[in-house]
Amino acid sequence: MDASVWITLALTLKVAGWATAINLVLGVAAGWLLARRRFIGRELVDAVLTLPLVLPPTVMGYYLLVVIGKRGWLGHWLQQSFGINLIFSWQGAVIAATIVAFPLVLKSARAAFESVDPQLEQAARVLGLNEWAVFFRVSVPMAWPGILAGTLLVFARSLGEFGATLMVAGSIPGRTQTLSIAVYEAVQAGQDDTANFLVAITSITCIAVLLAAGRLAPVGRVR
Amino acid sequence: MSFDVDIVKTVSSSERRTFRLCVRFHAQVRRTVIYGPSGAGKSLTLQALAGLLRPDSGRIVFDGDVLFDRDARIDVPARLRDFGYLFQDYALFPKLNVRQNIAFGLQSGLRNPSAQVGGAAVERWLQAFELVDVAAQRPDELSGGQRQRTALARALVHAPRALLLDEPFSALDPALRLRMRKELDELLNRIDIPVVMITHDPEDLEWFGDEALYLRDGQISEQRPLEA
Numbered sequence: 001m002d003a004s005v006w007i008t009l010a011l012t013l014k015v016a017g018w019a020t021a022i023n024l025v026l027g028v029a030a031g032w033l034l035a036r037r038r039f040i041g042r043e044l045v046d047a048v049l050t051l052p053l054v055l056p057p058t059v060m061g062y063y064l065l066v067v068i069g070k071r072g073w074l075g076h077w078l079q080q081s082f083g084i085n086l087i088f089s090w091q092g093a094v095i096a097a098t099i100v101a102f103p104l105v106l107k108s109a110r111a112a113f114e115s116v117d118p119q120l121e122q123a124a125r126v127l128g129l130n131e132w133a134v135f136f137r138v139s140v141p142m143a144w145p146g147i148l149a150g151t152l153l154v155f156a157r158s159l160g161e162f163g164a165t166l167m168v169a170g171s172i173p174g175r176t177q178t179l180s181i182a183v184y185e186a187v188q189a190g191q192d193d194t195a196n197f198l199v200a201i202t203s204i205t206c207i208a209v210l211l212a213a214g215r216l217a218p219v220g221r222v223r
Numbered sequence: 224m225s226f227d228v229d230i231v232k233t234v235s236s237s238e239r240r241t242f243r244l245c246v247r248f249h250a251q252v253r254r255t256v257i258y259g260p261s262g263a264g265k266s267l268t269l270q271a272l273a274g275l276l277r278p279d280s281g282r283i284v285f286d287g288d289v290l291f292d293r294d295a296r297i298d299v300p301a302r303l304r305d306f307g308y309l310f311q312d313y314a315l316f317p318k319l320n321v322r323q324n325i326a327f328g329l330q331s332g333l334r335n336p337s338a339q340v341g342g343a344a345v346e347r348w349l350q351a352f353e354l355v356d357v358a359a360q361r362p363d364e365l366s367g368g369q370r371q372r373t374a375l376a377r378a379l380v381h382a383p384r385a386l387l388l389d390e391p392f393s394a395l396d397p398a399l400r401l402r403m404r405k406e407l408d409e410l411l412n413r414i415d416i417p418v419v420m421i422t423h424d425p426e427d428l429e430w431f432g433d434e435a436l437y438l439r440d441g442q443i444s445e446q447r448p449l450e451a
């Protein structure tokens with residue numbers, strides 16, 4: 001087994017870790033907004049944010065290229081202003097994994113916040129807490145098991161992300177080639193040993209994460 | 224104390240017809256009981272007093288202090304109204320122990336009090352309500368009476384200027400209800416705080432009220448003093 005496998009694993013964990021951290025913050029914020037704030041088009045926002053769950057990852061990848069590619073409006077601006085190019089970079093892989101996995105934490109966080117008894121939040125207000133304190137001291141702790149379960153699902157999903165990542169970040173060994181892409185390349189090249197090993201690592205990691213997620217939120221599981 | 228209330232609120236929910244709350248009263252006794260059948264708008268009224276429900280129009284004044292005035296665009300948020308509120312099922316924080324629940328409002332910032340939180344006020348109320356022995360327990364390990372005393376201690380610990388009680392006995396079985404009624408009556412006599420209570424139980428009127436407001440279909444139909 002050559003050393004590049006471990007580089008691939010480290011890169012995959014780095015990409016999944018960043019995607020998970022970003023999704024934790026974004027998912028909790030968006031989940032809370034959808035659960036606790038009433039605004040016009042709320043369910044439409046929910047539907048749009050859930051799209052990555054149902055759209056083919058290649059379609060998501062195409063959208064991303066249109067936005068952050070060299071000729072995309074955001075990509076062009078980043079290139080001109082900061083000299084940043086996200087395409088074929090590991091940061092691009094993080095963005096792809098983040099967006100594809102986002103609905104998982106959004107759904108979990110929204111359901112978790114909706115299951116918090118609003119009366120507890122009312123009680124905290126009467127006791128003198130401002131809205132930030134109510135959020136961090138009542139809503140988040142009460143919703144935490146659901147949020148954590150969703151976050152673990154995001155991590156598992158990010159580990160296995162393939163289509164969008166391949167389109168945005170490509171498959172540069174040691175730089176953007178994640179586990180799932182390495183599996184594909186190994187099979188294509190007839191390197192069965194490498195493929196078997198990569199498949200085993202991926203499967204074990206994902207099973208461990210799913211077990212942890214199921215333990216943390218035995219009720220109200222996603223799906 | 225005195226409450227001057229003149230508010231209108233229309234509530235529409237999917238499963239119920241549109242409900243119009245149109246409450247006007249002036250209460251100037253130590254203990255006011257708002258009495259009416261369920262669905263009469265008692266809870267909405269109490270929530271409006273506490274700042275948990277924003278009326279569509281009108282005014283709420285407590286002891287000369289304007290808490291809500293639609294025309295003057297005044298709406299003091301609940302956290303600044305300085306009332307104690309006892310929720311119907313107490314709304315204790317399930318993951319915090321008795322001590323933390325009582326100290327909850329005393330601690331500012333974004334973090335909850337620690338499991339060993341102390342301080343003169345917390346200790347005093349633990350003592351006064353005989354909660355010292357269960358101070359480290361969580362709400363689901365408490366008896367109904369202990370839960371109610373914890374909720375009261377939590378509401379009273381920062382010396383609010385009035386106490387609002389939302390059907391404090393409706394969740395209890397009849398035997399316990401009788402005992403708790405007596406207990407709460409004694410407690411309130413001891414700490415001497417103005418009280419507004421809502422209930423649908425006529426017996427609560429006899430026990431608690433100096434004055435009763437009868438609420439029916441969202442309107443005050445009668446206001447009369449009660450025999451001691």
